[in-house]
Amino acid sequence: MVSDLVEIRSFMTSDADECVQMRAEAFRRLFFQHIAPELINTAINAYKPDKFIETAAHNPFFVATRNQEPVGFIGSQFLGKNTIEILFLYVKLDHLKKGIGSKLIRFWEDWLQKNNPEIDRIIVKTIIPDYNQRFYEKHGFEKSGTSFCRYQAGQIEALCLMKKLK
Numbered sequence: 001m002v003s004d005l006v007e008i009r010s011f012m013t014s015d016a017d018e019c020v021q022m023r024a025e026a027f028r029r030l031f032f033q034h035i036a037p038e039l040i041n042t043a044i045n046a047y048k049p050d051k052f053i054e055t056a057a058h059n060p061f062f063v064a065t066r067n068q069e070p071v072g073f074i075g076s077q078f079l080g081k082n083t084i085e086i087l088f089l090y091v092k093l094d095h096l097k098k099g100i101g102s103k104l105i106r107f108w109e110d111w112l113q114k115n116n117p118e119i120d121r122i123i124v125k126t127i128i129p130d131y132n133q134r135f136y137e138k139h140g141f142e143k144s145g146t147s148f149c150r151y152q153a154g155q156i157e158a159l160c161l162m163k164k165l166k
């Protein structure tokens, strides 16, 4: 199984460009059917390499590699004492549906349980629920409402999903 050949490690500063690229590719090649064209660039430009580096410095952020090459990543941010939000979960397009996204989310949850046992709630906001809601539901998330992902140039409606850990 491909995911058995994948290793997961902490984010390094040198991963930032690759992560930006993976996210941008998902928006350009997967999400274009679900988001208004004028908002695609807004969403892509909301996260430049510096933002990834800054987020990873203070929050759990991991990269999946195959033969040392990044093939996916998960980044999150603490929200208060008991809640964490998944900000990014992306798998390289030529590695989709091979178990890598599942491996990343499981690794991240295990890491959280060991290192931040006080966290009892995970949230994720998705602006493309038609595309990825089922993936999150398979991992125990449930719909919890709607919200907006706010970017400097505008906002996009998002579906909120939540998972209780205790």
Ligand SMILES: CC(C)(COP(=O)(O)OP(=O)(O)OC[C@H]1O[C@@H](n2cnc3c(N)ncnc32)[C@H](O)[C@@H]1OP(=O)(O)O)[C@@H](O)C(=O)NCCC(=O)NCCS
Binding pocket: 026, 030, 087, 088, 089, 090, 091, 092, 095, 096, 097, 098, 099, 100, 101, 102, 103, 124, 125, 126, 127, 131, 132, 133, 134, 135, 138
């Ligand atoms: C969502 C994402 C991370 C899933 O990663 P992945 O490695 O392809 O997923 P997995 O191979 O681990 O799939 C796990 C299960 O979810 C299902 N699944 C994965 N992606 C799915 C999708 N887009 N729609 C419906 N089901 C999906 C798989 O079929 C699999 O089901 P199974 O266990 O019954 O076989 C990946 O599709 C991705 O990077 N998408 C683009 C970015 C994205 O949507 N990120 C989330 C932003 S909030």
